Structures are given as C-alpha cells and as structure tokens.
Amino acid sequence: MHVFPAAARLKRRHALILASAATLTACAPHARGTRHTSPDMRGVDRRLRQAVTQGEAPGAVCAIGHNQQIVHRAVYGRRTVIPRPEPMTWGTVFDMASLTKPVITAPCVMQLWEQGLFGLDDPVSRYLPQFAAAGKSAITIRHLLTHYSGLPPDLDLEHPWQGREAAFRLAMGVAPSQPPGSGFIYSDINFITLGFLVEKLSGMTLDAYATRFILTPLGMRQSCFQPPETWRPRIAPTQPDENGHMLRGQVHDPSARRMGGVAGHAGLFSNADDMCLYAQALLDRRAGRPSAYPLQPHTLMLMTTAQQPDGKSDLRGLGWDIATHYSSVRGDRFPAGSFGHTGFTGTSLWLDPGSDSYVLILTSRLHPAGHGNVVRLRHDVATAAALALIPPQD
Template sequence: MELGSTMFTFLQEQIDKERLPGAVISVIHRNRLLFRGAIGYRQLWPDRQPMSINTVFDLASLTKVVCTLPLILQLWQRKRLSLHMPVAEVLPPFGANGKENVTIFQLLTHSAGLPASVPFYKEGLNYHETIARVCHQAPTYTPGTRVVYSDLSFIALGAIIEQVTGKSLQRVANEWIYTPLGMQETQFCPRFPATRYAATEWDHWLGRPKCGEVHDENAFAMGGVSGHAGLFSTVSDIEKFAGEMQTATPLLFDPDILRYARQHFSAGMEEPRGLGWILKGAQTNSSCGRFFSPFSYGHLGFTGTSIWFDPVAELAVIFLTNRVHLGRDNHAIRRIRPALHDLIYQCLFF
C-alpha cells in the first residue's frame, strides 16, 4: 500500500463524515521523513479555510512532553534538582495537606495523589493564584499507589522550573530547547497572523471559534502559559523535537536520560507510565494501535494532537488535528488515531 494515498483516503473519509475538520500528519522512519501532508480544513466557520503544512496548532497537553518534561530532564541532567526529592524542597507551600513527601518523580509519573483537574478558572484565579491552589490541594489518593493523569502535576512542574531557574517557562524553553533545535514556531501566547491557526472550539464569550488563544480554560486564565497546556507549534517544529527524541546522538540530552524517561514506572497501576510519557506496554486499546511495539511511548493533546514513537521500528508519527472545532464532545478521534497508526504500520512493514 502507498503510504500517502492510503492515509489521505482514510482521513478524507473522516472529514467527509464530519469526524474531523482536517489534519496535518508526519511519518518519520529511521530519522528520515517519509511523509508530511495536510488535508481538510483549519477552520470550518464562519468560512472554510484549508489546512496547510504551516498551520499552527494548539498542542494542548503535548505541552507536557514538548516543554515541561524536557526542561525537568535538563534540570536533572545539570544536577540542579533530583527526581526523587520532595517537591516541597523547591516549592515549600506544596507540602500542605499531607504532601510533604510527594516527589518530582511522582508528579512526572502522574502518581502524586493529585486529581485530574480542578476548574480554577471558574474562580477567576490568575497564574500565581492557580499555582498557590495547586500547592494547597489535598491528595485524593495515597501518593505512589495509583496513576491518575493530572494537569495539576504539570502545573506544579512548570512552577518548579521557574523557581529553580529564576526565569519564565517560555524563556527557559526557548533558551534550552527551541532555539538550539531550531524550533522557531513553538511558542506560548503566539502572535502569528490569524490565517496561520487551526481554529479550536467555538467560544460563546468571543462569539467565534478560538483561533490562536489557548483552548484549555485553566491555561487561558493563567495568561496562556502553564506546564500542562498552552504551547502552540507546527508539524515541522515537532519533527525537530521528534528527531531529538529518536537520534542516538541527541544535541541536548544524555541518551541514557531519554531512555530512562520511557521506562515503565507504574507496574500494577491503572496505565503504563514513564516520566511524562504514556507507554503502550501491554495495552490492547492504545491510541497508537495494535502493531506498535510494547516499548512505544507517546502523548495526546485534548485539542486533537498526538505524537507516538516506536523505538523498535524506529518510527515516529505526528498527528495534528483540531478535532474540538467540531465540539469537545466529538470523540471520533479515539477510533481514528489507532486506525491511522495501524494503516501506517501496515503500509510500511506488512
């Protein structure tokens, strides 16, 4: 099967059935770009605007692994923190309500006792007030005993980065990741022309779809910058990040640190977790499909973005969509993602 036409036939069917507005996809094998393409629309209303390769996407929770995780790993590599140190050693208020022994490692593995999310934005809290509330949050389960995917954990990690470096999250990310890797279009609070963005959900306050404003409500209330969401980027920039994750000779990291981050640290818990990454492991319903190896790792973003790596097949798939443009209750992406990854694998290896 021919890779490009097979993927586009499948994706066009999803667009025709109004399951997706559009998508940009990149397939990388053995650090060689096999395919990069755009299909469908970056915006459906008030008028249809075609998707393009240079469309800027709200990455949503890909922020966690394209910004926050690599910065924490660099701080560890530079010996400016230890993964197993209590968070309260860096952020003393975090020790409130029985969290004095919760570690950075537990934040990274979503096992810190924190709930999935809290709608702080409904209280009108700003950036610093939100971080204060996260620090004061009581555990909802015994830390280290469960995996509960938590935005709060990565809000705290973003605050740790700023506390240790004395710089804003955006500035540290620019200096330590995006400038060295040439990721010039990866930004918080971006200022691209409106015609560059993949529109997300209709906003009743704005009277239009969000377009260049972060979709996540807590990140929006925090001024668009947070460790859990808020980052915008393009497929070409994410390809550069993927190359850094896959190469045997990374520019910014000790290869052993990157390998450590994708080890399985949550045996016997709800889902297989590395540091930041979700792992395929023995899952039979993974979003990377049936054929990616058990050693595969990746992450998803609520807006419809995802990145998956299979180190055995030396394969990376970047799949960027704005599925929430059709409403956040549009869950067709849950079927589309694994089916697409299966098609890619079949085209390449069967």
Template sequence: MTLRAAPLEMDARLKPAYEILDRAVADKAFPGGVLAVGIRGELAVHAFGGQTYDAHAPAVTPTTIYDLASLTKAVVTTTAVAMLVAANRVQLDAPLERFLPEWSKGSNATDSRKTVTVRQLLLHTSGLPGWRQYFADTRGKKEILAKALAEPLVAEPGTKIEYSDIGFILLGEIVERVSGKTLDQFARERIFAPLGMSDAQFNPPKSLLPRIAPTENDTTYRKRLVHGEVHDQNAWAMGGVAGDAGLFSTAADLAAFCQMMLNGGIYAHQRLLSRSTIAQFTKPVKVGEMSRTLGWDVPSEQSQSGKYFSARSYGHLGYTGTSIWIDPEKELFVILLTNRVHPSAENEKIKAVRPAVHDAVMEALGLKP
C-alpha cells in the same frame, strides 16, 4: 541523523493512511489536519482538509499551526525537567516541598502530602486529582498556582495512576523556580532554538492567526471562538503559559523534536539530552494495572496508539486533537495534528481514527509484526 524529505514512493505507500483521514474529515471527526511520519530519518508530511468546516475556510497546509494542548506536558515540561535532573538541579525523588515550600504548609501539612515527589508528578501517581475548574472563579497565574499548591490529594501517593493536569502545572512552576526563567523562555532557549523549531511558541502573535487552526466555540466562559489563544481554560487563565498546556506549533517542528528523541538526545549537532536521560524518562513503570513513563504515555488501548507500536514506544495525546508516538525499535514517529474540538469538544470521533491511522502507517511501511 537529521530529517530529509521522504521519497515519493514512501508517500504513495502511505496512501491508505491518508484515505482514512479523508474519510474522517467527511465524517466530521475533525475539519482537517497534518500527518507527519518519520522513519529512519525520512519524513513524509501530509496536510488535508480545512481549518474549519466552512466552505471558504483556508486549506490546511504543512505549515498550519495547531494548539498542541497536553503535548506541552511532554515536549516542554517533561523535557525541561529532564534537563534539570541531568544537571542535578532537580532530584526525582526529592519531596515536592524542596522546590515548592507552600506545598505542605499550614492545613496542607499532612504526612502523605510531605511524601509526594517530583517523580510522582511525572508519573501521575502523586494522588492529585486530574483537573479542577480553577478558571471558573480565578484569574492570574499566581492565584491559580496558589489553588494548585493547596489542592487536597484524592489518593495515597504512589498507589495509582491518575492523569493530572494539576501535577504538571506544579512541574512547570518547578522549572521556573529552579531555572530562574519563565517556562516559555526556558523552552525557547533550551528546546525550540537548538532544534530549529521556529514556529513553536506560547501566546502566538495575532499576525500568525491566518496560519493557526481555531479550536472550540466556547459558549460557557469566553463566549467566543477560541482562535490563537490556548484552549485549555486553566492555562488561559494563567496567561497562556502553563506546564500542562499552551504550546502552539507545526508538524515539522514536532518532527525535529521526535527525531532528536530517536537520535538519543541530539539533532543537527545540538545535544539537548543524553541517551541515558532519555532512556530513564521513557522506561515504562507499572503502577497497579496501568503503566506510564516519566512524562510520557505508553501503548495501550486507552492511549489510541493502535496494535503495532513496540513495547518500548512512548507518546502523548493532546485534548484538542493532537498526538505524538515514537517507536525507537522501528526508528519511527507518527505525529497527527487536528483541531477535533472545532466547533465543539463533544466530538470524540478521533478516538477511533487515531489507532486506525497508526495501524495503517505501520502496515503501509511493512512494520506490522
């Protein structure tokens, strides 16, 4: 099933969701954004607000490009790992040192460290901390990777979920070493090109700046408005390409990706993944009181998915103000792209907006249980 434009009647039904977004802009939750809703192959795309709060700022359009932040983890890194697992080039339960020998060398050679697996990185159960300010005193991919490879564990592997950027930096490196391609090259050839994701890219050229929504006014490290370069500081210090962040794209590109996932791995006659691989990577796994899938989040209050996504749904959030939610039971996906970190990342009003929009979409389309 390929996507087609939704009828005007569907667009009209979604008006309550659009009104929530208009109020959010007025409340300065974010300057603007794009909402894309796909159901059973029909796609409605709604752009609202401006790229910034400036009265003369360009209006957001359906082709506005956003820094997707941690959506990179799901769309690029998880998909790439899934492809390599399907080809038996990566084994989920293999120890990390099989692919990254430095992981347990020297002072890092603890018994616990040697048990960490690829699966645990995807589930965020490796025992790694969530984040470290490597960028504060380190520049360059090689240097930051060395720090990530030497990062001490803060929990016993497999015992708790702690969302970790560091784990996905390492997964990105595994993709590069196993495939022999840079992560952005792998994504371009194996994900973006087959799906026709023509605006999906790392390190977009300056010629695209008029279409790119700026993110934060970084007063601490870069001392400038971050515009057209990745907001995530570690990814920026690594050169803009990392397993945890760096992807820029549009709602339409992401819609093709989401429909591919709903189709069981195929879109426009291009197969990226098998149905069984998607099932494997989107099956919830409970660890303690929390659940995740291999690379994806699952509906919960913390995930801001709202009340109505079914138990089989999966999604991901991006720190800059982006999100994807996919519901295979309802044959639905909802994409919300904003630059809520503009001008400051201290603004967290989006946390209330996301579930409200998701619930309004479900109610408008008659999908409320």
C-alpha cells in the same frame, strides 16, 4: 471535557458546511513521499479522508517518519469552518494542548535534573514548601512526572480565578484523591506544579526557559507559547470560549488560559515541520546518533521507559505515555517499547525507537463547536502506518 455553552449554537451551522468540506478533501489531498521508494500509505490517506468526510475533525495534517526521513505527508480538509472556510495547509499552527507536557515541560525538568538541582525521588515540597499543604508532603517529583501523585485531574474551575498567583495557590493547596504511588490518575495539576518547579529552580519563566533551552537548540521557529497576532491567519481555531469568542491563537485549556497562556500542562502552539524536527531529534538522540535534542541519551531513556511505582500496570515514562488507557494512539501494531502522548484539541505523537518511526497527527477536532472525536482516527492511522513500515513477524 472542556465544552463551552456557546459552542452548541454552532452545531447546526457546522452540519451545513460539512458536506462542502468533505468534497474539498476528497478531491484535493496533499500527500507525497520524500524518498524514491515510499511505503504504501494508501490506508493512512483513506482513513484521514474518511475522518474529514464523517466529521471527526474538520481537517488533518499527518506526518509519518521512518529511518530518519519523513516518508509520508498528508493534508486534508479545512483549517477553519467559520466564519469562512479556509483550506488546511501543511504550515498550519495548532494548539498542542497536553503535548506541552512531554514536549516542553518534562525535558525542562530533566535538564535541571541533569544539572543536579534535585533528585527524582525528592519531595516536591523541598523546593516548593507550600506544596506540603493538605497532606502532600510525601509526593515526589517522580510521582508528578508519571501521574502517580494521587492528585485530582484539574484545578477548580467552578469558581472564578485569574492569574498565575491564583493558579499557584490552588495547586499548592489541593488535596490528594489517593495516596501517592497507589494508582495512576492523569492530572494537569502534576504538570502545572512542574512548570512552577522549573521557574523556581531556573529563575526564568517557563516560556522563556523553554524557548532558550528546548525550542531554539532544536530550530523550532514555528513553536511558542502565546503566539503573536501575526501568526493568527495560520493558526487553526478551536471553539468558542464561555463568552462566545472563537479561540484562535488563545490556548483552549481553561486553566492555562486563566494563567495567561503559559503553563506546564498546556499552552504550546506548533506545526508539522517543527514537530517532525522534534520527533526526529528525539529518536536520533535515543539511538545515539548525532542530534540537537537537548538531553543526554540516558536521561531520554528514563523519560521513555517505564518509571511508575513497582507492581503498577499503567506504564508511564517521565512525561511520556507507554501503556495506559490513553495509549490507543499506538494502534495495533507498534510494539511495547514505543511511547507517545495526545492533546485534548486533537493532536498526537507516537514514536517507536525499534523501527525508527513516528506518527504525527495534528487536528483541531473541537472546531467549530466542540463535537469532533479523533480517538479512533489516531488508532487507525497508527495501525495503517505500522503495517506499511514494519515487516510482519514470522
């Protein structure tokens, strides 16, 4: 976990402010259905209010989609606690953290695959020759996408380094923790490397490619890497960095920040409107309905169905989580065949093609001092939403 020393000094102040935040959220929720007969989402709202009251996160934005509609929107709590409290809003922009992986980097990679520029089982070193160092010549692009490469979780952060070239050298030189295909290790290095692969094959920076070929076709105008200063008042801050500077509009992930804010594993900023656009376009494309989602349906099936090595029980698509120890965000009721992902900052998206539904939860659970925890909240909201949306089976 990325916890910065300066954050500890804010713990006492956070506790003093929490009571007023809880009062605000209990009295002033924003929640409405967008169709004439809305499903009963009182369980969702009750759990979101509880999360704010109990300090799991200072605030939350939640959207439930079903049958091509947003059937529930909810906004609770605070966007900021310090230096002055600000109410959470539907339009708040969040650091999406690892949702960058399936939302941006994986579809960029798969667009290039659709163009025939590589094979999924090609060795990564065929396109990034430096990657063969330290015994990585057998690692394939599929291994990276499914987190079965055997690479360790993170780049070295114990020693000072700065810039994309330094990150490239570290990623190319890292040694595997275990043989490729032998087991599931969730690794940021996998998607840092995939980001470099996109840049090598496309001749564009990752953010420029993603803007042109993912975000713009989908109409996601409130999503980008390196958000401009004019967005700052609408961005939910996370926590102080190692120098005590509150991160607001700068990516929280330390490796992505050292890389300048653009990386394959983290760096996307977005809001609820744009993420709902994304989720609905994905579900529409996967169902064969008209959609702006910029991949072919058969490609999207590869991304959202199990693609891990044969015989392995941790189920991963090409970018999306299906059934691993990270999948508690699915809740108790969404079935096998659903998929999703989480972000370290407190974001999550879970989608169920079978019921044509999705659950989006956006929090900045690290604000102000790095102590929030929304693991149980994600599970409980997904369970409550599924109970409201999916009829019980006899």
